[in-house]
Amino acid sequence: GQQLNQSPQSMFIQEGEDVSMNCTSSSIFNTWLWYKQEPGEGPVLLIALYKAGELTSNGRLTAQFGITRKDSFLNISASIPSDVGIYFCAGRINYGGSQGNLIFGKGTKLSVKP
Amino acid sequence: KAGVTQTPRYLIKTRGQQVTLSCSPISGHRSVSWYQQTPGQGLQFLFEYFSETQRNKGNFPGRFSGRQFSNSRSEMNVSTLELGDSALYLCASSLRLESNYGYTFGSGTRLTVV
Numbered sequence: 001g002q003q004l005n006q007s008p009q010s011m012f013i014q015e016g017e018d019v020s021m022n023c024t025s026s027s028i029f030n031t032w033l034w035y036k037q038e039p040g041e042g043p044v045l046l047i048a049l050y051k052a053g054e055l056t057s058n059g060r061l062t063a064q065f066g067i068t069r070k071d072s073f074l075n076i077s078a079s080i081p082s083d084v085g086i087y088f089c090a091g092r093i094n095y096g097g098s099q100g101n102l103i104f105g106k107g108t109k110l111s112v113k114p
Numbered sequence: 115k116a117g118v119t120q121t122p123r124y125l126i127k128t129r130g131q132q133v134t135l136s137c138s139p140i141s142g143h144r145s146v147s148w149y150q151q152t153p154g155q156g157l158q159f160l161f162e163y164f165s166e167t168q169r170n171k172g173n174f175p176g177r178f179s180g181r182q183f184s185n186s187r188s189e190m191n192v193s194t195l196e197l198g199d200s201a202l203y204l205c206a207s208s209l210r211l212e213s214n215y216g217y218t219f220g221s222g223t224r225l226t227v228v
């Protein structure tokens with residue numbers, strides 16, 4: 001099946017550092033979503049992207065929809081301990097007018113050292 | 115506004131048994147999707163229901179089934195449980211079918227098969 005390659009798999013950073021993670025696919029996507037999941041909870045939507053080149057911010061988080069429509073990145077600036085969690089990218093493949101299922105990357109586990 | 119409610123939160127079943135999980139979507143949301151989350155495979159799409167009809171289906175065996183009621187509540191059933199079915203089962207709701215505006219996830223049902 002279709003896959004999203006998300007990297008890195010995990011990150012251990014110091015509080016205050018900036019973080020960058022990305023997702024790539026061999027298929028063209030028409031939607032990119034970024035979610036965060038904390039232990040014992042379901043994923044929570046952080047940012048949604050709908051157009052190639054789109055750059056969207058949500059507080060200290062910034063995400064971009066790649067120009068090729070096959071990738072997206074998420075940046076977190078000045079990380080704090082509550083940023084800890086697993087970040088997932090998700091997207092829908094463009095089947096030329098029809099929508100595919102929402103596909104998720106395997107996640108980036110973020111640990112922040114105070 | 116109540117979120118997506120999944121019951122039960124935890125479940126332990128024996129191999130060969132069957133199980134039914136329940137999901138109540140956000141009021142007004144008509145689409146309900148189910149995902150299986152495991153450490154190895156990440157979030158895998160099971161199926162999506164809209165207006166009491168299954169509209170999309172992932173690559174899972176026929177032992178996995180679901181249904182949606184007229185009030186949009188959904189149930190997922192797994193028959194003849196296998197050890198590999200141990201996972202966090204997440205339900206997500208959205209206003210529309212194949213929504214591009216993201217999904218709201220519940221906290222999940224943690225199923226352990228022994």
